[in-house]
Amino acid sequence: MDSADGSGEKKTARRRSSERVLQRDPERTRAAILEAATKEFAENGMGGARVDAIAERAGTNKRMLYHYFGDKERLYLHVLEEAYVAIRTAERELHIGDRSPKEGIGELALFTWRYFLKHPEFLSLLGTENLHRARWLRQSVRLKELHSHLIGELSQVIARGKAEGVFAENADPLNVYLTIASLGYFYLSNQYTLSTIFGRELATPENLDAWERHIVHVTLASIAA
């Protein structure tokens, strides 16, 4: 028992700083929390992220965080969902179906690589989510439909490539995407251990450029007729 002493006067001494500015902009506060949470979860993972740190980074306090998002886990799921929506939305803009097969696949590879490069927090969130075996993603209802468009468009491009005789008959859309994503994800997400053990800095502009070309080359070579 800690609070056995029943004093009824401890709450009267609060509220001292009075020159406080009320924000009164719910949308802005919500967005600030989401952005701060994205950074905190990406940098520290689910287990390492601190709710206090998120509130402070967002320039608000925990009460608002719990008010808008319920708890730490639901906030994390929101962050993850937003990250997926962002990449899939940008990806749609490519319209890879409108190009020649080789160009379409090449463009998808370039886009994916450059997106990963510009959004390390996305890679990090994926890593965290996979550490936990997609525990939170599985609960998401928003994300079931989001990814079918990519595979659909990719299937069309590959089918056209086969008809034109430029792609091998056994080329598979999911395999092609996994190949592109593998080569980009691993190079970037594991760059720190790789640079350390092999004694070669992978993140120099030259090496990044060389790997970009490598991804496009390998992807196209893997499905060449």
Place this chain on the structure above:
Amino acid sequence: MDSADGSGEKKTARRRSSERVLQRDPERTRAAILEAATKEFAENGMGGARVDAIAERAGTNKRMLYHYFGDKERLYLHVLEEAYVAIRTAERELHIGDRSPKEGIGELALFTWRYFLKHPEFLSLLGTENLHRARWLRQSVRLKELHSHLIGELSQVIARGKAEGVFAENADPLNVYLTIASLGYFYLSNQYTLSTIFGRELATPENLDAWERHIVHVTLASIAA
């Protein structure tokens, strides 16, 4: 202040269970802690791992853990170092230099894939370490020499392949290893989110087998003359 009440008799009431069996086997205890820590860190990451949980999994208590390894961070570094030593040691046994170039590269790809498949905890530890930008690995003194052998042998095989005219002149040893590791690492470490978003279970025996063949094919295609 919590312990303001200065009672001097709180320590006399300890030590009640007396039918305790003393292990008295330091090597076994140390190994049990290391194994338990490997699992705990792999499952929960650095931030999520619990020292109490490690002690319990090892069938011992925190005192021994701190006695043998100093603190949580040094224990984690030991785990990481052991994991690297294990894969590099197994890798050496391959002697890829003793085979034909194509066979050597193919065997390295097969070995790497199968090792990743059998040791998910290794992939997980890499993920955790990279989340923290190799913060602990960088401090390791044991690991500087460990990896040069792999690149050395790989360089020889590739040079021989070029001389024999079966590999392209611009084939690079590090790129080849990164290609192999990328394709294996991403497929396995990200299988949970991938299976969820694409609605296709990646871990079935058939799909694993198909991806194994894919890795060998892609790796060889990427450096074919």
Place this chain on the structure above:
DNA sequence: CCGGCCAGTAACTAAACAGTTACTTGATGA
């Protein structure tokens, strides 16, 4: 023009946590 309601604040709490301390046990070698 005012009462309730929503955005917001900061102190609080119970539980969990890494790390420590006080103590026990038994084998060993002087």
Place this chain on the structure above:
DNA sequence: TCATCAAGTAACTGTTTAGTTACTGGCCGG
């Protein structure tokens, strides 16, 4: 044969953490 010391136990402590509570202030519909 007994002092010593490595191996081991479990309770303890100070701090951090997720989540809660008590309260403030200004806008808006009646």
